[in-house]
Amino acid sequence: MDKWRDSMTRTLTEKRLTELLKYSEADICDFKDRIYHIEDEGSKISFLKDILSMANTIRYESAYIIIGVRQKDGHNDFFDVDPNIDENNFISFIKGSVGPEYPEFTYYTLKYKKHNIGVFEIGISKCGPFISKKSYGDKVKAGLVYYRYGSVNSEADEAKVQEITRWMNAGKNDNFKLVSKQLELENQEKFNYILLIGEDYQFSKQQLELISNMKWSMIVDFTRNTVDNGLYSFFHNERISRHPITTEITRIPKFYEGKTLFWYLAPNSDKPGTNNIDTRAWGKNYFSNVNSCISQVVSSLEKKVIFVSMYTGECKNASVDNLVLANSQTPLFHKHVDISRGQEFNINDETEYVEIQCLCDDVCEAFAHNRNVSLGEDDYCLLQNEQFSVNSPTWIHEEMEPLYVNIEKMDEFHLDTKLSYFQGREIQWNELNPCIAADRKKYKELIDRVSDTLKRNSSHSDLIKIDYEAGAGVTTVMRMLAWFFHDSVPVVILKQYSKEGTRERLRSLSNDVKRHRILLVIDIHDFDIQLVNELMRNLDVDNTPVTILFSRRHMGGGVDNYLEEQLKGNEISAFESIYIKQIDNLNISEKEKENRKATINNIQNANSNIITPFVYALCTFEDSFIKLSDYVRDHLGNITDSQKKIVTFISSIHYYTGMEVPMVMVQKIITKEKETTLERILSKKQCSLLIISDEGVRTLHHSVSGELLKQMCSYGMNNEKAWKNKLAATFMLVIDELELFKNNEKAMRILKALFLNQQPSNDSIDGVEQKHFSYAVEDLPTDIAKKNILTVLCNKFEKNPYVYSNLARYYYYIEEDEDSALEYIQKALDITEDYTFYHLKGIALAKKMRNYIKENASEINEDYQAFVRKIHDVLEEVEVAYDKSVELNVGNIAAFTSKMNYLFSIIRDVQRYICPNITVAQMIKSEKYSWCNDYIAKVHETIENIQTIDLYMNMNHEEIILNYENQLLSLEGNLSEAINGWNNLLTKEDVYYPTIRRNLLHGYYQQSNKDWTALETSKHEYVRKLIMDNIQEQPDNASNIVQWFDFVRNFENDLNKTIDYFQQYVDRPDIEYYYRAMLAFFAYGMENGDKTYIRRGIEFSNKCEELAREKPNRRVLLDVYNSKEKNLKKIEKFKKYLSKSSDYNSALALVPKVKGRIASIDKPEVGWINIEGLDIKIKFNPSYNLERIYRQTKDEGARVEFVLGFRAEGVYAFSVSDVE
DSSP states (O other): OHHHHHHOOOOOOHHHHHHHHHHOOTTTEEEESSOOOTTSHHHHHHHHHHHHHHHHSOOSSOEEEEESEEEETTEEEEOOOOTTOOTHHHHHHHHHHBOSSOOOEEEEEEEETTEEEEEEEEOOOSSOOOBBSSOBTTTBOTTOBEEEETTEEEEOOHHHHHHHHHHHHHTTSOHHHHHHHHHTGGGGGGEEEEEEEOSSSOOOHHHHHHHHTSOEEEEEEOOTTHHHHSGGGGOOOTTSEEEEEOTTOSSOOOOOTTTEEEEEEOOSOSSTTOOOOOHHHHIIIIIHHHHHHHHHHHHTOSSEEEEEEEOOSHHIIIIIHHHHHHTTTSTTEEEEEEEEEOSSOEEEEOSSEEEEEEOHHHHHHHHHHTOOOOOOOSOOEEOTTTOEEOSSHHHHHTTEEEOOTTGGGOGGGOOOOSOOGGGTOOOOGGGBTTBOSOOOHHHHHHHHHHHHHHTOOOSSOEEEEEEEOTTSOHHHHHHHHHHHHTTTSOEEEEOOOOHHHHHHHHHHHHHHTTTOOEEEEEOOTTOOHHHHHHHHHHHHHTTOOEEEEEEEEOSSOOSSSEEOSSOOTHHHHHHHHHHHHHHHTSSSOHHHHHHHHHHHHHGGGSOGGGOSHHHHHHHHHSTTOOOHHHHHHHHHOSOOHHHHHHHHHHHHHHHHHOOOEEHHHHHHHHHHTTOSOHHHHSOHHHHTTEEEOSSEEEESOHHHHHHHHHHHHTTTOSOGGGGGGGHHHHHHHHHHHHHTTTTOHHHHHHHIIIIISOOOOSOEETTEESOOSOHHHHHSSSHHHHHHHHHHHHHHOTTOHHHHHHHHHHHHHTSOOHHHHHHHHHHHHHHOOOHHHHHHHHHHHHHHHHHHHHHOHHHHHHTHHHHHHHHHHHHHHHHHHHHHHHHHOTTOHHHHHHHHHHHHHHHHHHHHHTOTTSOHHHHHHOSTTTHHHHHHHHHHHHHHHHHHHHHHHTOOOHHHHHHHHHHHHHHHOSHHHHHHHHHHHTTOSSSOHHHHHHHHHHHHHHHTTTOGGGSOGGGHHHHHHHHHHHHHHSTTBHHHHHHHHHHHTTSSSOHHHHHHHHHSOOBSOOHHHHHHHHHHHHHHHHHHTOHHHHHHHHHHHHHHHHHTTTOTTTTSEEEEEOTTSOGGGGEEEHHHHHTTSSSHHHHHHHSOOEEEEEEEEEETTEEEEEETTTOOEEEEOTTSSTTSOOOTTTSTTOEEEEEEEEETTEEEEEEEEEOO
């Protein structure tokens, strides 16, 4: 009996019990609220039947009878059991009652969440089936085989007995170990797995659960009804975000290695009850989409991939093999393991294709022995005091890491590594309470700055940018800041980014935390400011209040909020203290400890340039560290060519990007050098310069990567300072290796960060950064070296648009060859539209035209009309480029300033080179140069566009606008004389009148101090006529009607004419047009009590809502309806009331109210009010006023009054209150 007990391994852990409690795996687990009593007949019989049934159930791990748990309606109640129960009574009873063989089991207690739980664990025996020697009434019959079917103990028929017998006999071999070896399951953390599974296997529920929850990156599921009762329904890995994919899904989400599971539902047939497989139809319906999805997954991986097919038959041969073959050429392809059903076990083992014939039991047992299901936490909560629960945490965790309550205790967010923080590992959350790192001065400054922004009561996003020097420890500072604030505000670390995915996740988190402002920490090496601006615009559109703390690598300093590597002042003593404590913990002699402490204390007396965090670490953990160059040289030793190649590849990438090199890329070099592992090809000392993991490799520190790169490049040279002369050859090596992974997302991120991302600059010229290239390209010592590298990139990565844009930038800035720049920027645009491409195209076109004027004055004077046509054509191209740049990135106002610079420059260049004898002011008034007025009008138009962007997009460019308005005034000269000149041009024939009229209108607007009500009364009719003439000449130009409305709204008449104008056809109406049309039709309809016109106003309101969706300020109140005024003056600007009030609500209280009744309340934040007497519904927020919330059913029909207001997204009812 003792021998039996000793042979049983107790396998139930607290983690596994949590899983069983969550998913009630009834065929291998049963829950009892109390222990069996052998002296009680009924209890004794129940125990016997339960043990027999569990022992005879086909399974791949121990079965359990858990004592002290009652499950009801998804809830678990716990009852403590007596820890002193003797298992010998149970064992003796089973031995006496079962024969000839008896099952192996044991009883023990387990501590679970403060409760004592009893456990009967039934092992897997090979000598059954097990039967009772005698009958116990009808409950247990002698000689019958009982087994577990779901949650019921059932009697086995003859077929089932044979199946159980085969399973027990199979347990006598080790076939599962051979299957496990081929699948490399013991090292599964080093691989990704893609499963292709058909329905020719008949799996039990336990088998389905085992297969479903293995470590798959993607499953292509050919089975029917999988969602309802098949493989799909058994998935419950709580740390993997599963995304079901079908052909109906138009946008496949981004895949994240180790966090995402794509489950492609691709059934063989949609016809229920049929086994017929139409291979051709499946290929037509699914193959292309499934293959594209597999390719997306593979391109997102950093570890190698093993394809596993569990499928036989015709469809498998035609489809599965083709899917694997289509993806077998990627460098991440490791092997294809093809598992088919067979009674005789057989393995055909080739290098990349393994064919296994076996029972499904063999496969499932292999899976069971390498089970890797991960459970999440019971609660993912933010803020200790609020306890905000996070919905869909696995989806959130794909891209971000929220700082949950007790995150320091969560295994899910703990990095499992032997390295300590002081040896280069990222600081962990459990090391921040208390903090083991030394404080930097910048950390304390940032606490104050972040605190100030978090206090703001606004739905708009804020940005705090930290520029840092590589090696300064910015990640530690960022994580310290995150930890400092996580108790007071929701804090989220961004780990990955996708435009829509990140936006949606932050919107979801914002709802979870009841719209508390979120602190979003972004510390990603290749994340640039363009992406930050894109994210902020999207957050503002969604009204998601977020403060972004963003770190950006910046060499050279000279910027605000800069974290430098060099330690100063109190930082030095803080680092001394921290690292001396570390020396005390080292396993070295006391004498060596004293020597290292002395070295640490002497660092402060060294050259200030070497007083850095890394030097303190080296002096602590390395013996006899003197200086970095000697340290690196000693560790490199006599380096071979193969070693040099690997070290150069890793160090160049890490030095210039800070990024880790995926192990699969390093492995490719190792294989070419006919070795197997990094540790075999490099010496132990060389490896100590690196941080190596299953995922990738980087150097110990930025300083080490820099020194390695210098020594590798200068290897064999007499003058080490000339190391950059060999940099181009080094980059060629890197490019060749990256080319092998051109379809891999991580490799292309490295390529972009290394060669294609412009380094940040403090200054800008014409909206484009002065530093034209990446740090790596800028480091190349000659222009020809830069050109050669950029040209090679174009040749090798022909589908990457950014290689062409960089070469275009080279031609424009370095060689000043606009034609070549335009050729290559067009190649980039042929691949994708990027706002920076269009901006560069506009600049190149502009410079080309300016050079033409400068160099061809004689030719221009000879055929002046041809020149006018030429500048007109070029202006169209330049405008398209700049306008498209702003369309793609509304925040790129620099494109508009570049456009205005071009407009001004052309006028000035023509004056300087073509007609130097007259002034610009004289040109503007001249019929010959009347085209200048087109340019001036376009400057006015561009300024208005910037003002519109400011209005809707929560931006402020007042200084830019003022600058260009002053330039206009300077260009035009005396305003009165300019107005006289424009009026004179209206009498000429060879001019374009609409442009002249627009300039006149701007001139009169300036004369009235930008307030039409201040215009001299004598000029009212003339201004009206100017606008009306433009409408008559350009009836389809929407901006003319907008200009009309903005003028006449200041006066009581003209409402009828305004309505007529808005009823005529216009070309390409925008939100500015629709918004004013809405105001006009509401003014007319409300004035005349005409529902037809108000409904037309509603139509325009709907258009506004559609166009305003991506505008952050779409809900800002702009105009209100005043029933006491007449005609268009009924619509008043809300800022008029704001100027008279101390706050927003007081201003609303001044606006005359409209009466109505609540028509319906759809949900707490959406309701509709009928305007009294008009049966017109206006939207409102029933929950806006917390002191008077209008509720569904209860308040529908209530009489109310409200301010009829107008926002960019349409009409809305504000300040709703009850009518007394």
